[in-house]
Amino acid sequence: MRQISYREAIREALAEEMARDEQVVLMGEDVGCYGGCFSVTSGLIDIYGPHQVIETPVSEEGIVAVAVGAAIMGMRPVVEVMYGDFSTLASDPLINHAAKTRFMSGGRQSVPMVYRTPMGSGTGAAAQHTQSLETLFTNIPGLKVIYPCTPSDAKGLLKSAIRCDDPVVFLEHKNYGLSSLIPEEDYTIEIGKADVKRKGTDLTIITYGKMVSQALSAALTLEDDEISAEVVDLRTLRPLDTEAIRASVKKTGRAVILHEGPAFGGFSGEIAAAIVEDEDTFRALKGPVKRIGGQEIPTPFNKNLEMQMAPQVSQIISVSLSLFS
Amino acid sequence: MPYSFASGTRKDVLALMIRSRVFEQKIEELFTNHSMHGTTHLAIGQEAVHAGVALGLEQRDWIMTTHRCHGHTLARGADLFAMMAEFFGDSRGLSRGLGGSMHLIDMEHRNAGSSAVVGSSVALATGMALQLKRQNRDEIVVAFFGDGASNRGIIHEAMNMASIWNLPVLFLCEHNGYGMSSPAHRMVSVSSIAERGSGYGIKSDSIDGNAVQEVYSKVREIRQWMMEHQRPYLLEVKTYRFSGHSKSDKRVYRSREEEAQWMKKDPIEAFSRVLIAEKEITEQEISDLFEQERAQITEIADFFLNDHQELTLRDAEQYVYASGGDR
Ligand SMILES: Cc1ncc(C[n+]2csc(CCOP(=O)(O)OP(=O)(O)O)c2C)c(N)n1
Ligand SMILES: [Mg+2]
Numbered sequence: 001m002r003q004i005s006y007r008e009a010i011r012e013a014l015a016e017e018m019a020r021d022e023q024v025v026l027m028g029e030d031v032g033c034y035g036g037c038f039s040v041t042s043g044l045i046d047i048y049g050p051h052q053v054i055e056t057p058v059s060e061e062g063i064v065a066v067a068v069g070a071a072i073m074g075m076r077p078v079v080e081v082m083y084g085d086f087s088t089l090a091s092d093p094l095i096n097h098a099a100k101t102r103f104m105s106g107g108r109q110s111v112p113m114v115y116r117t118p119m120g121s122g123t124g125a126a127a128q129h130t131q132s133l134e135t136l137f138t139n140i141p142g143l144k145v146i147y148p149c150t151p152s153d154a155k156g157l158l159k160s161a162i163r164c165d166d167p168v169v170f171l172e173h174k175n176y177g178l179s180s181l182i183p184e185e186d187y188t189i190e191i192g193k194a195d196v197k198r199k200g201t202d203l204t205i206i207t208y209g210k211m212v213s214q215a216l217s218a219a220l221t222l223e224d225d226e227i228s229a230e231v232v233d234l235r236t237l238r239p240l241d242t243e244a245i246r247a248s249v250k251k252t253g254r255a256v257i258l259h260e261g262p263a264f265g266g267f268s269g270e271i272a273a274a275i276v277e278d279e280d281t282f283r284a285l286k287g288p289v290k291r292i293g294g295q296e297i298p299t300p301f302n303k304n305l306e307m308q309m310a311p312q313v314s315q316i317i318s319v320s321l322s323l324f325s
Numbered sequence: 326m327p328y329s330f331a332s333g334t335r336k337d338v339l340a341l342m343i344r345s346r347v348f349e350q351k352i353e354e355l356f357t358n359h360s361m362h363g364t365t366h367l368a369i370g371q372e373a374v375h376a377g378v379a380l381g382l383e384q385r386d387w388i389m390t391t392h393r394c395h396g397h398t399l400a401r402g403a404d405l406f407a408m409m410a411e412f413f414g415d416s417r418g419l420s421r422g423l424g425g426s427m428h429l430i431d432m433e434h435r436n437a438g439s440s441a442v443v444g445s446s447v448a449l450a451t452g453m454a455l456q457l458k459r460q461n462r463d464e465i466v467v468a469f470f471g472d473g474a475s476n477r478g479i480i481h482e483a484m485n486m487a488s489i490w491n492l493p494v495l496f497l498c499e500h501n502g503y504g505m506s507s508p509a510h511r512m513v514s515v516s517s518i519a520e521r522g523s524g525y526g527i528k529s530d531s532i533d534g535n536a537v538q539e540v541y542s543k544v545r546e547i548r549q550w551m552m553e554h555q556r557p558y559l560l561e562v563k564t565y566r567f568s569g570h571s572k573s574d575k576r577v578y579r580s581r582e583e584e585a586q587w588m589k590k591d592p593i594e595a596f597s598r599v600l601i602a603e604k605e606i607t608e609q610e611i612s613d614l615f616e617q618e619r620a621q622i623t624e625i626a627d628f629f630l631n632d633h634q635e636l637t638l639r640d641a642e643q644y645v646y647a648s649g650g651d652r
Contacts, residue, residue, distance in 0.1 A: 029504075029505065029507065030505045030506045030507060032506070033506060033577055033578050034505065034506035034507075034577065034578055037505075055507060055511070055512075056512075057473070057476035057504070057507070057512040057513070058443060058444065058473045058474055058476050058477055058504050058507075058512075059476045059477060059478065060477075061478055062476075062478060085442065086442060088442075089442070123363065123364075124362040124363025124364065124425070125363055125364060125427070125441075126363065126423075126424060126425045126427060126428055126441070127423075127424075127428070128427075128428075128440065128441040128442055129427075129441060295638060296642075296645075297638075297641055297642055297645050298645070300414075300422065300423045300636070300638075300641050301363065301411075301414055301420075301422060301423055301424055301425025301426075301428070302414030302415075302422040302423065302425075302635050302636065303362040303363075303414055304414075304635060305414075305422075305423075305635070305636065305637075305638055305641055308638050
């Protein structure tokens with residue numbers, strides 16, 4: 001095992017896949033000598049050259065659409081878009097084209113591509129650079145949506161995404177310095193499988209992305225109140241590992257769902273549905289299913305306000321405790 | 326040049342450029358010593374564009390700017406206190422501390438703000454022009470964008486609409502050679518972005534953006550022409566940002582030699598030389614100007630370093646919808 005950062009893990013996955021298959025091509029703005037907006041791709045152009053690392057103009061809709069076309073011809077593009085917020089621009093080729101090509105061709109044509117972009121607040125970049133827009137994509141049959149938290153999950157899942165024959169939306173959090181141990185050997189992680197990041201018996205916190213760290217901190221504190229919280233990291237949002245969610249909630253009888261974006265219309269609704277729609281899981285519930293999302297406002301520039309945007313550990317603790325009163 | 330600054334005002338023009346330079350240097354210092362949070366995009370080196378355009382317009386005209394918006398905002402006459410406050414996230418800021426450095430907006434001075442989704446504001450500005458035209462108003466909108474943003478499809482869509490509808494929008498491409506790290510010669514299909522006007526039937530030109538008198542004169546001339554012909558226009562101004570792209574930029578994508586070459590074309594020094602040669606100002610007076618502006622801006626920054634006010638989250642909520650609550 002080695003200790004590496006989230007950033008390095010993603011870079012390693014890219015590098016290993018580019019080395020394995022020259023059809024794997026990284027595309028994006030400033031991904032060359034600048035190393036990308038968050039320095040994820042630093043050094044890759046020196047190794048793989050312009051044949052596999054393509055620096056593009058500022059044309060989000062265009063480059064994602066070009067990637068779709070290239071994928072149709074056998075390339076396996078990985079497109080980096082600087083901020084998840086620009087997914088609004090990139091969404092036409094993803095939603096109307098990549099997601100539908102296989103189906104509309106009666107299964108004759110696939111679009112093997114990965115769309116990578118970071119989401120979330122905490123960087124001081126204000127309202128147009130800090131959103132969590134995963135639900136733009138989770139409602140689209142034909143897309144797979146991944147949002148890993150840890151370096152090892154990021155690496156294994158990105159490698160699977162690149163090898164996947166369908167278009168995959170790969171979301172990243174901006175805590176790129178987050179580090180943890182990852183296996184030495186070559187490995188992949190199956191898309192669509194949740195991971196229990198912490199075992200517990202009294203309560204299940206279901207989350208993904210950056211909020212996994214918050215959930216783990218909350219779980220640690222809940223121990224002081226003699227509450228044993230299980231943390232389920234979904235890792236993939238579509239396809240959703242409903243079995244893992246239900247198995248945990250059936251065991252604990254209590255569910256708190258957590259994500260960074262606003263709860264209203266958020267992905268937490270889908271998770272809640274996965275719990276209550278299942279007869280056995282529903283019967284196992286000892287209390288209401290709780291959701292915690294970010295503030296229902298655009299992200300303020302002011303630092304103190306921005307820091308209150310995402311769910312706070314204290315909030316996770318108090319909501320969890322409320323299920324025991 | 327068909328238009329020149331009114332006699333006796335050139336010193337004020339220089340002062341305006343110096344104010345912009347010094348203001349940005351102060352912002353850089355405050356970001357570097359972590360008194361401010363987030364990121365910032367400085368336009369040091371591009372002051373002639375800001376001053377030349379702002380002074381070439383009528384007060385009643387409009388601008389919509391970019392992520393690199395400090396200079397435009399200042400040149401249009403924004404209150405320096407409110408500007409500085411915004412950088413500190415202070416509730417006395419232009420946007421009460423909610424917008425920050427990339428989103429300066431100042432409707433009082435007909436600065437309709439900026440988009441940090443680069444290029445998108447160009448179409449919004451085109452929409453502003455549509456309304457001006459419907460109302461038969463004798464005003465134009467300047468849509469600023471960079472060489473990098475010039476590759477966004479939306480700009481091309483906007484130019485087409487402005488052309489078919491004869492809208493009073495001046496597309497103003499501030500060509501500073503780079504979009505973040507990407508040099509225009511690798512990213513833009515033409516050597517002059519002005520050439521792209523012809524694809525939309527829009528008259529265009531390209532000028533030296535470091536010569537404030539030339540920018541001013543050209544903008545006045547274009548404004549006149551737009552009014553007479555009821556047509557949009559595309560102006561490219563060639564300039565250079567001396568600063569990095571943003572706070573964290575190590576400028577690995579360009580050489581120190583290239584920077585040194587452009588430093589020789591510093592717009593403030595260039596204009597200073599003209600004014601000195603024409604005996605409108607002395608070297609001493611110029612350094613006094615720098616001192617005065619620095620003193621003024623330092624005083625404002627110090628004020629906010631010591632006296633911070635900010636909204637609460639509940640305060641901020643009232644600015645999401647017109648009614649102030651959920652709808
Ligand atoms: C749609 C979009 N894509 C990417 C970015 C990230 N970004 C911020 S500034 C910038 C470069 C813009 O270059 P240019 O338009 O030349 O303006 P300059 O920074 O030179 O003033 C990029 C790519 C963005 N803000 N918006
Ligand atoms: Mg530029």
